Amino acid sequence: MALRHAVLAALLDGEHSGYQLAKVFDTAVANFWHAVPQQLYAELTKLEEAGLIAGRLVIQHDRPNKRVYTVTEAGTAELERFASVASKPSFIRDDLLVKVQAVDHIDPAPVIAELEERAVQAAAKAGIFEQLLLFLRQDVDEDTFLREGRRIGPYLTCLRGVLFEHEHQDWCRNTAKLLRSRLDTTPHDHVPGQAH
Amino acid sequence: MALRHAVLAALLDGEHSGYQLAKVFDTAVANFWHAVPQQLYAELTKLEEAGLIAGRLVIQHDRPNKRVYTVTEAGTAELERFASVASKPSFIRDDLLVKVQAVDHIDPAPVIAELEERAVQAAAKAGIFEQLLLFLRQDVDEDTFLREGRRIGPYLTCLRGVLFEHEHQDWCRNTAKLLRSRLDTTPHDHVPGQAH
DNA sequence: CAGACCATGTAAAACGTTACATGATTCG
DNA sequence: CGAATCATGTAACGTTTTACATGGTCTG
Missing domain, CATH: 1.10.287 (Helix Hairpins)
Known part of the structure; x- marks a missing residue:
């Protein structure tokens, strides 16, 4: 489990759809994590099933409808748990x-x-x-x-x-x-x- | 194919066994690539099958025997080809x-x-x-x-x-x-x- | 109405990680 | 003779990448 926490951390700044999250992963999160949209959609589904995020459908008229997600209390608790155990040093690949x-x-x-x-x-x-x-x-x-x-x-x-x-x-x-x-x-x- | 070229590049400095290569990947190569011994043994087998490296059994008396590998001409040509096409920017994950x-x-x-x-x-x-x-x-x-x-x-x-x-x-x-x-x-x- | 952007996925293949397994040889 | 180091793998599992697929809406 790894992308999971990157997604949770990225969602802390407010509701995002999968598409918006993909943009965030191309800019702000790009420093420390990389993920393609397909991964994000799959992870968002899994995170919602696990109750760590909550989704909500937003009806749009100027654009296709979208589903936006927020971190739940269980999600923050999971981040808390994640932060409390040391991870192995980062790796580079170039x-x-x-x-x-x-x-x-x-x-x-x-x-x-x-x-x-x-x-x-x-x-x-x-x-x-x-x-x-x-x-x-x-x-x-x-x-x-x-x-x-x-x-x-x-x-x-x-x-x-x-x-x-x-x-x-x-x-x-x-x-x-x-x-x-x-x-x-x-x-x-x-x-x-x-x-x- | 990615680990493949890191192994080839690491072997350019002379014959190495899988075990020695694992040490190299823990120090000199650690800047830009990470791999566990199991990956290296598997990759060495594949590289030899592909004719990009040549293996040679070294009988040792003070230690267990080992198999050491050298990059072949085809191996250098493969590195050449690899270097001639631009790769996508490196990624970090921390x-x-x-x-x-x-x-x-x-x-x-x-x-x-x-x-x-x-x-x-x-x-x-x-x-x-x-x-x-x-x-x-x-x-x-x-x-x-x-x-x-x-x-x-x-x-x-x-x-x-x-x-x-x-x-x-x-x-x-x-x-x-x-x-x-x-x-x-x-x-x-x-x-x-x-x-x- | 074509092209750009918004929006969301499925499926297969490739790759990486973890756990397990084995055995030789040296040093204290 | 137990621990450390040398030496090499197999198998199962999880993650990532690549290719494919679909359709809505807006702008020029």
């Missing part, structure tokens, strides 16, 4: 780093290109997170908000996201630059044309 | 961040404790990675090694690991400190005893 690991044995050109693309993407994601931070704290400055704000959980995780994306951007940019500078000077094992 | 996201609605005490524990673990991991960096570049200084070294892939990914762990440590420490400082001053929604 194809790009596999490529960098192998870079001395293969053609570095596509790896460099992907590193540069990732640096741009990371900057864009950092920008989105920074917008979200501004939105979350409204007009208040960060220190005051963190000291006195009522809902700082999402702010703190978003702050983590900004740090991560900045660092990722730096590393990608530096690594790409380094590999590029070695292109002319240092020969490598790779024999172009050997691959198919 | 239970602790789910807990922080929910922290305004639950008892923050266990979350703070886990953040502090994680900060210590991150520092330890950073230390291990830094040792590995020293080992990889031997007596050479970093700039020279990165400019002229023959095998910089593992160094670059390890560098990424160090940055990540330091940043993670900072964020965990700061977040724990902040939540701790709010314990007395700011009341929260959580009603102790409501959870079971």
Whole structure:
């Protein structure tokens, strides 16, 4: 059980439909969890069956009807229980780093290109997170908000996201630059044309 | 196919048995991939069937015999092909961040404790990675090694690991400190005893 | 009326985790 | 001789990904 708690935590900020939740998982929750809509719909059904969330049909006239969910008391209790037992350290999984690991044995050109693309993407994601931070704290400055704000959980995780994306951007940019500078000077094992 | 390429990349540095590979996946590869021994043994069998690695039985007298593997030309070609197509951005998955996201609605005490524990673990991991960096570049200084070294892939990914762990440590420490400082001053929604 | 977005799923395949199982060899 | 480490798996179970499928409503 894992996605379960991510969904519960995401629902704490108010009613959401599966579709809305999918959007949230693409932005605010994207820092620490990834899930496709199909997973979310399935999980919402299971969570409602378990009584951890309550669903309610919303009739819309301008759009298709939707079903929105709220966390129940049992749901909060489940989050409480989840938080009280230590989880194993997070794990990372990045194809790009596999490529960098192998870079001395293969053609570095596509790896460099992907590193540069990732640096741009990371900057864009950092920008989105920074917008979200501004939105979350409204007009208040960060220190005051963190000291006195009522809902700082999402702010703190978003702050983590900004740090991560900045660092990722730096590393990608530096690594790409380094590999590029070695292109002319240092020969490598790779024999172009050997691959198919 | 994903673990497949991580295994190939890890085998580029020389012959390894499944057991040795499991150790490598617990240290050097741990930055960007996680796998338990059972997965590795299964993957090695599949990779050998596919002709991407070649196995060889090593008779040992002081220890049980083992089977060691090397990447074949077809294996390098497969890595080459893998590196030439862009992969989707990495994903993160961290239970602790789910807990922080929910922290305004639950008892923050266990979350703070886990953040502090994680900060210590991150520092330890950073230390291990830094040792590995020293080992990889031997007596050479970093700039020279990165400019002229023959095998910089593992160094670059390890560098990424160090940055990540330091940043993670900072964020965990700061977040724990902040939540701790709010314990007395700011009341929260959580009603102790409501959870079971 | 086509394309974009809203809204929700089913089904199969691939992948990952957990529990269990076995046996060799060394060190204290 | 018990514990630690080396060495390699099988089987069951749970989760995630991919492909497919459907239909409403609005905007240009």
